Amino acid sequence: MNKGTALLRQHNEKRTLTLMRNHQYISRQDIAKALDLSKNTISLIIDKFIKDGIVKEIGMDEKQTGIGRPRIQLSLVTEAYKAIGILIQNEFCKYVVTDYCSKILEEGQMPVDGNDPDRSIEELAKLCNTLLKKYPEVLGIGLAVPALVDPVEGVVHFSSHLNWREVRLKERLDSMLPAKSKVLNSVKASAIAPSSVVPQEVLTNSFYLCIDEGVGGAHIVDSQIYSGASWSAGEIGHLPVKADGPLCTCGQRGCLETLVSLPAIRRRILKEYPGVKFEGSILNQWNQADGLDLALDKIIRESGEYVGIAVSQIITLLNPKYIVVDSPFEKLEIFRNAVRASMENRSLKYPLQKTNLLFVANVYSSSVGAAFAVILDFEKE
Template sequence: MLKGTGLLRQQNEKRALSFLRIHRTTFRLEIAEALGLSKNTVSLIVDKFMREGMIKEIGIEEQGGVGRPRVQLSLVPEAYKSIGILVQDTQGQYVVTDYCANVLEKGTIFLNSQNVNECLMQLIKLCKSLLNKHPEVLGIGVGIPALVDPDQGFVYDSSHLGWKKIAVKEILDQHLPVQARILNSVNAAALGQLQVIPEEDSSSVFYIRIDEGVGGALIIRNEIYTGSSWTAGEIGHLSVKNDGPICSCGQRGCLESLISIPAIKERIAQNDQAIQFANWPHINENDHDPAMEEIFRESGKYLGIAAAQMINLFNPKYIIIDSPFSRAEAFTSSVSKTAGERALKVPFEQTSIIHIQTHFSSAKGAALAVILHFESDLRG
């Protein structure tokens, strides 16, 4: 284990690497000023990175006749790579990204997730194949719809997959040459959305994802706040309708039991009118079925009730809602209207609600989690 000056040197190198990843191109002096390092320290770091092929010089900027010209530096994104995987019931999504989170390869594979041992062996086989093609990979991030201890990589419970008390990280690390990071799939997806908003505004973000379930994550200063038992942000089990349907958790009227994709499908099936969208559940701007719009308005109202509570409790700068209904105006306007009626006036006015629909977001976020962990300060 590194100590003293060796540890400090490595920490400075990772801070510089993080700065380069975020800014892409920069100068030695800008790195020194931003990180509070001496010019000599930065020069040593830059020289090392150049020898290792991690950065390169891309041009000279003249100083208007005053002082020496500045040499512009650029990160070489493919010097380091990361693998991200989302485990689902019958399939897995995977991505390989470069160091700047650009996707180099992606795909889906069949997974028998109901048999945990077989599923993990399938993941190991996939990772070995990807590592053969991408030896620059730093690590593997795996998002799982479960209660996960991300520090230990231990899955306590997954009602979706039927997993209980599985040491996923330990098993993967025994079979692979790089280490794995295990995290909740919604938390992984939330990390991937940090690139949606300006870096200077990312100190407080609440992310909501609507899919087979409904989940949330609180991001503080670019990190997921998981809480003491890793359930912080669990918005899907807020009760928003006293006489609502019974949820899988045993409560009545949970948000998940009202607006998840299975819940919306059930409401459509119960509707007297046949509702047909070619790309369901992905909604287009031109889809205007009156019965469906009413379902969206009511679903938006339920989410607005929950969003108002998040605004009052956490006062986030942004609420990002990632759902297949992001193009349904009846849904998005109902969310904002209800949240505005129920949240405190000043924090609501200071919160931006952003609707998006992403693909492979959990896999991308899991890959980013590996990079962020690599950059984090080492603890002695």
């Protein structure tokens, strides 16, 4: 087989894997049709996959009607390939081992000294080596870091969260491990993580907005995160949404993050109610203290309005099919209505009608997303 033919065949094999990952059962005929390839080409690929233990035949398609050759249903052997995903935080890391369809096979936490990159890398290498021995089918290791990350070189340029500067994380880990690593920003890792709540179709074209201790985002097209020329695309937390608003860590005033992140909301509540204790989540306060409700209503409604301003700019600039707002305020109608109204007042009407706005809370996992990034890269290679 010449080089061109071999490359083409490999490309078709990867496309077949992607298609099969998205279909629990599928026949050779349906794969050929979906990928616009000949049945013969698909048969050769599937024969090889069956021989390698990646695909198995399940049985006849019982729904098949009419004449024609009987269609044998195929299914991926999802444990034939695996991936490791790790979220690095200040005091610990969360890790998962997943199968090819992102089902978690093992998960856990390990203490790391997140403020010391050298020690963290040694601890991470030890953990990965243990997991790689246990799961030799692992394709690679995805690392989600709360930082400005160059995902191509795997360099962590800057993390205020971890106090890291210019850490060549991929290069250093790869030199200590038998598998390759992939480094990505933790919000962006969340954004591509498969979730049982959100349809997989969202990954075809969406903007993900996450409100937590900070505010971050990611623009996703065809399951790929758009990172920008210097890795900061999607940083919706630094869109200015209020003239003369609070001063942000970035030096601007009125960034979305200064108004709707959890620390910002806590600050606002404290201003209204000095001495309020934050035990558990902010929303526990919602129903606990008498008299808090009115002021909280106002704070949550205004937060929704700021989010709506940012979302309308995303609709105009990027025209995504889905916008996913991931926040602890998901259940609050007052928040959802305020986001919608504010967005509708400011967006171009045509793209607005075509945009699906979804509210979720805690349905994504950065470590599962990091593992999934490894699988997506494998299918792209």
